Amino acid sequence: MTTTVPKVFAFHEFSDVAEAVADYVVYAQNGALTKKLKERKSSAVNLNLDDKAASSADMQRILSNKSISSRDSSKKAKKEKERRFKIALSGGSLIQILHEGLLKRDDIQWGKWDIYFADERLVSFESDQSNYGQSKRKIFDLIDTEKYGTPNIYHIDESLIDDPQECADNYEKVLIKGFAGRDSVKLPMFDLFLLGCAPDGHIASLFPNFQENLREKLAWVVPVEKAPSGPENRISLTIPVICHSHRVIFVVEGAVKAPVIKTIMERPEKGLPSSIVNEGAAGRVSWFVDDDALTDVFVTKKKYKFHNKIEFNEPFKEEPATTEK
Numbered sequence: 001m002t003t004t005v006p007k008v009f010a011f012h013e014f015s016d017v018a019e020a021v022a023d024y025v026v027y028a029q030n031g032a033l034t035k036k037l038k039e040r041k042s043s044a045v046n047l048n049l050d051d052k053a054a055s056s057a058d059m060q061r062i063l064s065n066k067s068i069s070s071r072d073s074s075k076k077a078k079k080e081k082e083r084r085f086k087i088a089l090s091g092g093s094l095i096q097i098l099h100e101g102l103l104k105r106d107d108i109q110w111g112k113w114d115i116y117f118a119d120e121r122l123v124s125f126e127s128d129q130s131n132y133g134q135s136k137r138k139i140f141d142l143i144d145t146e147k148y149g150t151p152n153i154y155h156i157d158e159s160l161i162d163d164p165q166e167c168a169d170n171y172e173k174v175l176i177k178g179f180a181g182r183d184s185v186k187l188p189m190f191d192l193f194l195l196g197c198a199p200d201g202h203i204a205s206l207f208p209n210f211q212e213n214l215r216e217k218l219a220w221v222v223p224v225e226k227a228p229s230g231p232e233n234r235i236s237l238t239i240p241v242i243c244h245s246h247r248v249i250f251v252v253e254g255a256v257k258a259p260v261i262k263t264i265m266e267r268p269e270k271g272l273p274s275s276i277v278n279e280g281a282a283g284r285v286s287w288f289v290d291d292d293a294l295t296d297v298f299v300t301k302k303k304y305k306f307h308n309k310i311e312f313n314e315p316f317k318e319e320p321a322t323t324e325k
């Protein structure tokens, strides 16, 4: 493994992390929803009905070119309207970060979001251990859907929580459907993949010592049994899926995370799951970390530059507190 160093944005406070992550999510959303479609070359020519030189055959050609061109642009407009923002969410403290950051924003086009889960703990949705359950209670149920639309949310089938393999296979089918079928896409491409990192180094539900899962090349979703922390049975999206995303971010806060962040940043050769992603998605990975989690970590910290300083429902701090490095 080489030593790819990702961008690390550092912040004083949890609330600063939340604000910056929300800004980055909106930036990714806007990028996904306004991506330029390749202009199809149109052979249309200017129509000049007074042009006496134009023969009737010429006129026919001109008129038919004109109608192809207008068909093209209405197809393009339709495609643009149908564009979706595809995002994968992890669980843990990330949900609280998103709760604090996203719900304040008035520039989120929730109705155009397709939300999937990076992983899921196989417990009832009622449980506060359920990633979907927690996201629903802390985010989805609180969206003003009349104003911003309703996102499509793709969660596991709760009736399969006793069978990790079946549950993983079923969720993979959900992804295949959402990403246009496995025959046409080798891997799904999320516009944004959001990850946390636990003190033991697991990301999504990919644990450091579960080498088989970490080496998985074909499956999009794997079952996880006997997880060493939290609920034992889980499913997780795999490393190739994470690394195929357009953008990946890690959101980490708290002094308890400092030792693992130190290993990830300073000893990538140890091959922790995050280091594999830093390498596999090099150039597309950003870390949003608070100062506590960076205690004694030797890494170049960047100051986050906001992309969308927009009207917040709450007064917006003129100078968001980020570290000056």
Ligand SMILES: O=C(O)[C@H](O)[C@@H](O)[C@H](O)[C@H](O)COP(=O)(O)O
Pocket (backbone or CB within 6 Å): 090, 091, 092, 093, 094, 118, 119, 120, 121, 131, 195, 196, 197, 198, 199, 202, 203, 204, 205, 230
């Ligand atoms: O379901 C899970 O276990 C999560 O998706 C997991 O990967 C999480 O992101 C980390 O455990 C960090 O969680 P904290 O931010 O709460 O430490």
